[in-house]
Amino acid sequence: MRETADLSAVRPYGDHLNDGLVQVTFTLPVPYGLAARHAALELARTMRLTEPEVVHYQRLCDGYTYFVVIGQCRQSVDFATLREGAFDIQYLTEHEIDRLIEEQIGRRVVVIGASTGTDTHSVGIDAMLNLKGLDGRHGLEAYHGFEVHNLGSQVPNARLVERAIAVNADAILVSQTVTQQNLHLHNLTELVEIAEAEGIRDRTLLICGGPRVSHELAKELGFDAGFSKGTYPDHVGTYIAKELVARRAIASTTATAG
Ligand code: B12
Structure with a gap:
């Protein structure tokens, strides 16, 4: 045994x-x-x-x-203690994510993404969003449940937020690879500030990713979640779908109570 x-x-x-x-x-x-x-x-x-x-x-x-x-x-x-309160998600497959969105949200979830600031590295954000995805796992563009807008790399934060408002995005996905002189911290902080100033922070999921981004760092900077090396599109897809469903449940409970 x-x-x-x-x-x-x-x-x-x-x-x-x-x-x-x-x-x-x-x-x-x-x-x-x-x-x-x-x-x-x-x-x-x-x-x-x-x-x-x-x-x-x-x-x-x-x-x-x-x-x-x-x-x-x-x-x-x-592990028993560390697991409590840790950022841990039971990942769903592409099919399960699509089904969850269809059944619980009933419309396509709009996501917009870019590698922002002066950062030219686009492979990470493309892996999450583009049809071909990563290692044979589709990017969110291939899912029925997502409407995807990938703005590419070297996108100013202000432009990303402006486009997010224009397409009524449910989630903004940012990739940061260059960490020299803490450029990523500067860029990520600026994005949160602009989202707050434009009044969309509360209704938009802010998600960042990159080789030196951790969930803990992301939370510290004011994001909802952060993803690092080893992330697949279905990981972030699961997070977005489950988080939106959870927020809708809270909103409807509050509305019923009110
Ligand atoms: C390819 C590459 C380039 C290409 C980029 C082409 C392109 N279209 O992207 C080119 C040649 C243009 C390039 C340029 C530069 N590069 Co470069 N590059 C790389 C390299 C070799 C691979 C990066 C990569 O594509 N990885 C594969 C992807 C899939 O991995 P990833 O980005 O980590 O993404 C995964 C996760 O992090 C996560 N993820 C990433 N983003 C997001 C976003 C979200 C929302 C989510 C959920 C998840 C997520 O999911 C992904 C999949 O699992 C790395 C070294 C290395 N081996 O890593 C250096 C590297 C990143 N580059 C580096 C540097 C310094 C540069 C330059 C500044 C060099 C220079 N002096 O000119 C310039 C950048 C200039 C600029 N203005 O940005 C450094 C960065 C050092 C640092 N920490 O700051 C590295 C680490 C090389 C090194 N060892 O020095 N580079």
Whole structure:
């Protein structure tokens, strides 16, 4: 019978439950040789890995060596507590999202997106919105339930908000990739300010994404949600559909009570 994990003290799984086995890869700026191997093991110990082993190392070029090291991590995390109150969504499939929108909202959900400010990276927002999507999973444009407007990259925040008002968007999706000089923080903050000044903040979902965006950062900046690496269109599609349905339920309860 398969052992069950203690969710209050979760450790990495390698060969068996709780063995704590992890693999780390890194490059040291030292010449390939036994001294380099010794340095890698020492470094693994300073990372608090017990019984580290160099399972692979090779010369990259003069003065640089690449390592693959395995070792045991004795630390654990309390998944049971962390899970409470965390941003966790039960993802739906494309078909389920469309059905939820059709049955609970009864019209197409309008989403508008862009990579804003001076940021030219468009691959992330295109992956979410364009028909072809990501890794064989359609972008929201392919869903029956969404009407999608993708403005592309280097779009000024003011223009994005202006277009959002024009198409009566339910959700604004922003992508930020460049984080040098905290450009993303500046851009994202500006977008929230403009949405507030234009009076659409309360009725529009504000969602941001990018490799260095987290849900926690997004909330801090005044967004409703944030998505990072590993996001698929159906993830954000699920969030939008479920959140709009939840807000409609709250609005109708308030109206009935009033
Ligand atoms: C392709 C690329 C470019 C292309 C972009 C082409 C295009 N049309 O997008 C070009 C060549 C134009 C380019 C230019 C530059 N780039 Co560039 N680029 C990259 C590269 C190689 C890949 C980025 C990418 O497409 N990833 C794939 C997508 C799918 O991943 P993603 O964006 O993370 O998106 C996922 C999630 O983050 C999330 N997501 C993203 N957005 C959103 C939005 C929403 C709403 C949601 C829900 C989810 C979501 O979902 C996506 C799918 O899972 C990266 C390095 C790398 N390997 O990552 C550098 C990189 C991003 N670039 C970088 C830089 C510095 C630049 C330049 C400034 C370089 C220069 N000095 O000119 C310029 C940008 C100029 C500008 N004004 O913006 C740096 C950024 C460093 C930083 N943190 O600030 C990187 C990390 C390279 C590096 N290591 O230095 N770049």
